[in-house]
Amino acid sequence: FELIARPKASLDAAIKLARDAGYEIIDLGADLEGEARSVAAEHARLALQARAGGKRLAILSGGELTVTVRGNGRGGPNQEYALALAALLKDAPDISALAADTDGADGGAGSASDPAGALIDATTFTKMKSLGLDAKACLDDNDATTFFTATGDLVLTGPTLTNVNDIRVILVD
Numbered sequence: 499f500e501l502i503a504r505p506k507a508s509l510d511a512a513i514k515l516a517r518d519a520g521y522e523i524i525d526l527g528a529d530l531e532g533e534a535r536s537v538a539a540e541h542a543r544l545a546l547q548a549r550a551g552g553k554r555l556a557i558l559s560g561g562e563l564t565v566t567v568r569g570n571g572r573g574g575p576n577q578e579y580a581l582a583l584a585a586l587l588k589d590a591p592d593i594s595a596l597a598a599d600t601d602g603a604d605g606g607a608g609s610a611s612d613p614a615g616a617l618i619d620a621t622t623f624t625k626m627k628s629l630g631l632d633a634k635a636c637l638d639d640n641d642a643t644t645f646f647t648a649t650g651d652l653v654l655t656g657p658t659l660t661n662v663n664d665i666r667v668i669l670v671d
Contacts, residue, residue: 505529505663508600509560512665516556521669522548523556528663530561534575535637537563538582541668545593548670557668565605571641574605576615576664577652581642583668584618584626585633591620595668602658605643613643613652615664625649 505528513523524544530537541557548555563575573581576597587593598604598615606612626633629648636645646652 503660503662505560508662508665509558512558512667513556516558516667516669519556521554521556523558526557526559528560530559530563530666532563534563534565534578535582538579539586541666542583542586545587545595545668545670546590549590549593553670555670557666557670559666560663562664565640567640569639569641571636571639571644572605573640573642573646574599574603574613574615576604576666577613577642577646578637578640579666580616580618580651581633581637581645584622584645585637587618588623588626588633591623592671593668594619594671595666596653597664597666598653598655599661599664600658601661602655608657610656611654612657613646614655614658615653616642616646616651617653618651622649622651 509528579597596617602614603612
C-alpha cells in the first residue's frame, strides 16, 4: 500500500480554502471523536455565537463521530451530525454546513447508492418548513437519510476507494 494523504493534511487543505475565501477559522482538529448529535450541538453553539458577533467564520473538524442507535431509521454519523445541526440552526439561514466521509459511505455498506453525508443551508431550512419536516423527530428515530432524501441534501459520491477522514465544515456568513 501507499499512504497518499493523512487526516491532518486533508483538514489543512480545507482550512486553506476557507481562509483564502476570507473566513476566520476555528480549527477543531483532525481527530475529533464523540456522539454526533452532541458534537453538533457544541458546533452549533460556536456558529450561533459567531453569528451574534457578526463574524464571518469557518468551523472545521475531522475525525470519526459515533451514533448511539435508539430508533429504526437509516443514516450514519455524518448525516446525524448534519441533521442535529438542521434542528438547531433552522432559524439561521446564514449558516451552512457539510459533513461527509471521504470514502463515500456514511452508515452504508459501500454501495454506489450509499450517501457520503449531508449538507444544510438556507434551502434546507426552507424545504423543512414547506414539507413539514421535523428534524428533531427524525433525529429521535436516527432517520437522517429519510430527512435528507426529502430535502435533496444527501451527498452522493459513490465509493471513492479512499478513507482519509470524515470532514465537517460550518460556514457562518
